[in-house]
Amino acid sequence: MDEGAARRVSMADVAHLAGVSGQTVSRVANDSPRVDPATRDRVRAAMDELGYRPHRAARALRTGRTHTLGLMVSTLASVGNSRMLQAVADAAAARRYALVVVTVASAGDVQGAFTRLRDQEVDGAVILNEATALTAGELPDDLLLMVVDAAGPVGPHDTLHIDHAGGARAAVEHLLAFGHATVHHLAGPEGSFAAAERERGWREALAAASVPVPEVLRGDWTAASGHAAALTLDPDATALFTANDQMALGALRALGDTGRGVPGAVSVVGFDDIADAADFRPPLTTVRQDFDALGGRAVETLVRRIEAGPAAGAAVLETTLVVRASTGPAPR
Amino acid sequence: MDEGAARRVSMADVAHLAGVSGQTVSRVANDSPRVDPATRDRVRAAMDELGYRPHRAARALRTGRTHTLGLMVSTLASVGNSRMLQAVADAAAARRYALVVVTVASAGDVQGAFTRLRDQEVDGAVILNEATALTAGELPDDLLLMVVDAAGPVGPHDTLHIDHAGGARAAVEHLLAFGHATVHHLAGPEGSFAAAERERGWREALAAASVPVPEVLRGDWTAASGHAAALTLDPDATALFTANDQMALGALRALGDTGRGVPGAVSVVGFDDIADAADFRPPLTTVRQDFDALGGRAVETLVRRIEAGPAAGAAVLETTLVVRASTGPAPR
């Protein structure tokens, strides 16, 4: 009776022990209501006794669904992306979906990344549109996608994004309220939706206040690029809005090294509110985006599509301004 | 002939088009040598024409292997963990393995996390032993694991870790060479292997130099905890080794706020060399660990075990000291 090799426990084993058919075990495993409570208990007991766990692959083969989500991201080096990943991972786990991560090394690798998603047989995927600058034409329509950081519904896909522009406006208005003549901007890389939106919000706020619009500085989200860009900042500038916190870190160093105190000489506002921002010197005033809500919402929408069906839409999440010590009145 | 619903392309379809049996298609798909080159070309052409992709689930069902790796991690909020994830994801992708991420929310959730890994039917998993403080007793032996940051082979499992102690020694020796009377230490949380090892290296280096060992400060890897701990630093301290860069960031702020210049009054060394460290104020001297090598090595070993077989071992990777501007001579 006792087989040498430990064989996997299958439904048939459970069925045999519980004295029912395999189909009934299947029904119990899938919470079908069509099972007598007494039978259900008996089957459950047999499952526990044998340590039964359903076989994902077999289930996937039969049903065509893998109960797996994908996450496509360009890099995990940026803190924002890491936070998103964590949020998406948690949200997926809460819904008992697995999460596979696909990184897209270069812009030319986007189609390869989609192929990898298809190979994984994911039921759906969250696309972090950061730096990959996807156009509708690049998005396949044979995959169920939730595109984070795209302007509106892209083809048949849902989209979701933070209100980058609104957050940027709030940052600029905060600075203008301190009496600064204008606000300079250290933008993110070209081709990034988030960078473009934040820049747009900055422009709008300046325009609304009828204030001159300085030339834009540009970085690539890294602290190093922020440092380099800030070294070229107009000597007369008194207020700087950087498109993310890490570039703000670099800017703070550049300003410090050139003898311009923050916020004494120059006020600085970042974007993201990464965990470290409160410990920058000085602690950074920044625009907080709620990564957990973003990731949760993305997964929620995706799962609803998987399990229910169509209805593409777009959603926008609000930001909040977190005021710390890097902003103050304009020097007189 | 033309079915309404788009049905998946299977081996049978390819076989039919190429005029061979399904088995021959299978052989081509798996690079079996037992196929006539002409036949192989014909099958390949048919695959391309139909857009055939093998069905992972069916393959997994048949072979019992999913070609999927797991990564278990406590949190992705720390930059080090994110970097590891990225490295592991890239290494797995290079070997055409999928990667599923499992986060373990609390210490009590460890077994739940293993269950999730089993449910995913992973062929093997990389365990980042950060903060979860796994003991051998907690590690299941029905999963193939590669434990990163464990002392030696754990049960049947391979292990791998950075030479934390060696890196710490190098940091301390660097500071002592500047003439500091001793070096204080801001350690990581209790129960963390990395934190314990770094602390050990610090102690060893002090002992080797016959220098007094100050009381240890302790944080939880976050910048905020580093700030709080550093506020309690001995006023006479002139050198501080923090167990990671993010705590160093907090410490830099605390020192700055209490009027102690770095490196004028106090020299500081971190650990990790995160991307931002070069833009701290001042740029941080730190111990670099090569996350890419670590992740690559972990995956490489794991895959070899999966595809070849046993032979548990342990490996240690070296660190390098990166000297920047946060360290200097002891004040006289």
Add this chain to the structure above:
DNA sequence: GTGCGATATGTTGACGTCAACACCCTGGAG
């Protein structure tokens, strides 16, 4: 007592793949 609906359970087969085995050829040795 008959008929019928509702509920509970069982039977069959197929999802796509690949291992094991069976078979057919070709060519060379004896």
Add this chain to the structure above:
DNA sequence: CTCCAGGGTGTTGACGTCAACATATCGCAC
């Protein structure tokens, strides 16, 4: 000419699950 080796290919069946259909049982209305 026979036999055999070995390469190339086909046939069969099973992995574990679940949808569809079939069957059994019960209660109740007529």
